[in-house]
Amino acid sequence: MPPSTTATNPQITREIVAALLVKPLEAASVFLASGVRVFDSDGSPVRVPRLDGMTAAPTWVAEGEVIPDTTRPNTSEVVLLPRSLKSLKTISRFSRELSRQSVVSLDAALRDRLVRDIAATFDVALFTGDGDIGPEGRTTPLGLINQPGVQTVAVGGPLTFDAILDAIAAAMLSNVDLSRLTLFVHPASWVALRRAKDGDDRFQLSPDPSGAPGMTVMGVRVVVTSHLPVGNAVLGDMSTVAIGRDLNPSVTVLSELYAATDEIGLKVVARLDSVPLLPAAIVVLEGITA
Numbered sequence: 538m539p540p541s542t543t544a545t546n547p548q549i550t551r552e553i554v555a556a557l558l559v560k561p562l563e564a565a566s567v568f569l570a571s572g573v574r575v576f577d578s579d580g581s582p583v584r585v586p587r588l589d590g591m592t593a594a595p596t597w598v599a600e601g602e603v604i605p606d607t608t609r610p611n612t613s614e615v616v617l618l619p620r621s622l623k624s625l626k627t628i629s630r631f632s633r634e635l636s637r638q639s640v641v642s643l644d645a646a647l648r649d650r651l652v653r654d655i656a657a658t659f660d661v662a663l664f665t666g667d668g669d670i671g672p673e674g675r676t677t678p679l680g681l682i683n684q685p686g687v688q689t690v691a692v693g694g695p696l697t698f699d700a701i702l703d704a705i706a707a708a709m710l711s712n713v714d715l716s717r718l719t720l721f722v723h724p725a726s727w728v729a730l731r732r733a734k735d736g737d738d739r740f741q742l743s744p745d746p747s748g749a750p751g752m753t754v755m756g757v758r759v760v761v762t763s764h765l766p767v768g769n770a771v772l773g774d775m776s777t778v779a780i781g782r783d784l785n786p787s788v789t790v791l792s793e794l795y796a797a798t799d800e801i802g803l804k805v806v807a808r809l810d811s812v813p814l815l816p817a818a819i820v821v822l823e824g825i826t827a
C-alpha cells in the first residue's frame with residue numbers, strides 16, 4: 538500500500554482526521570479486558586503450574602485411625618511465550634508534509650489507530666488462532682476455541698436461550714463460579730437472539746424494544762465482538778485464562794529511517810500468548826448459524 542501524501546490527502550480537516558484516524562475503526566481488545574490473568578515476561582518463556590486433579594479423594598477418618606496419605610495433587614505446567622512464538626509487528630509511513638498540514642497530531646492519530654489494529658489482530662488470534670507449528674515449535678497463539686480440554690456445546694442453528702442454558706449447565710457441572718461467567722458472541726448471533734419473540738410477538742430478551750439494549754442473558758454478562766466467527770460463541774470464566782505478555786504494544790517514531798523520501802514511520806511491536814489454566818471453565822458453542 539503506497540504511503541499517504543498531500544497528493545492523496547489534499548485537505549486534512551479536523552473532521553476527516555477524526556473520522557479516518559482518531560475514531561477507533563477497530564474495537565479495543567475485548568480479550569485482554571475480560572479479566573484474564575496477565576503474566577509479564579522479559580522475553581523468556583513463562584511456565585505456569587496447573588492443578589489437574591488429585592490422585593484420590595479425601596476420606597472419612599475416625600479418631601485415632603491412621604490418616605491415609607494417598608491423596609496427592611496431579612500437577613502439570615503450561616508454557617506461555619515459547620521462544621518460537623512470533624511477534625506482531627507493523628510500520629506505517631506518511632510524509633512530513635502531511636504531518637505539518639494536519640490540524641491535529643497525525644502521528645498520534647496513526648499511533649492510536651495502529652495500536653487498535655494490533656489489539657484487534659490479537660483478539661482474533663487469542664479467540665480463534667490455529668497455533669501454527671514451525672520447525673522449533675509453536676509460532677502463533679492457539680485460540681481459546683481450539684484449546685484442548687475446553688467443553689463444547691453443539692448448537693446446529695441460530696443461537697437460542699436453550700443453547701446458552703446448555704452451556705451454563707456444562708459450566709455448572711465443572712463447578713465454575715457462575716458469577717464470573719462471560720458470554721462472547723458475534724454481533725449477528727446477538728441480534729438474532731434479541732429478535733426472539735414469544736407467542737404474543739413480545740421480545741424475549743427485552744420486552745421494551747425502545748429501551749437500552751441489555752447486555753446480559755440468563756444472568757450472564759454478554760460481550761459482543763466481531764473477532765469471533767459467526768459460527769462460535771464462548772462462555773467462560775476468563776479469570777482462569779492466563780496471558781503471557783512479552784511487552785505491551787510499543788510504538789516507535791522512526792523519524793530518520795525514511796529521510797531520503799522525507800517521510801516518518803510509526804512502528805508497533807507486541808507479543809502475547811494465552812492458555813486456559815482450567816479448560817473445563819471454558820464452554821465453546823459450535824455450529825451457530827446467523
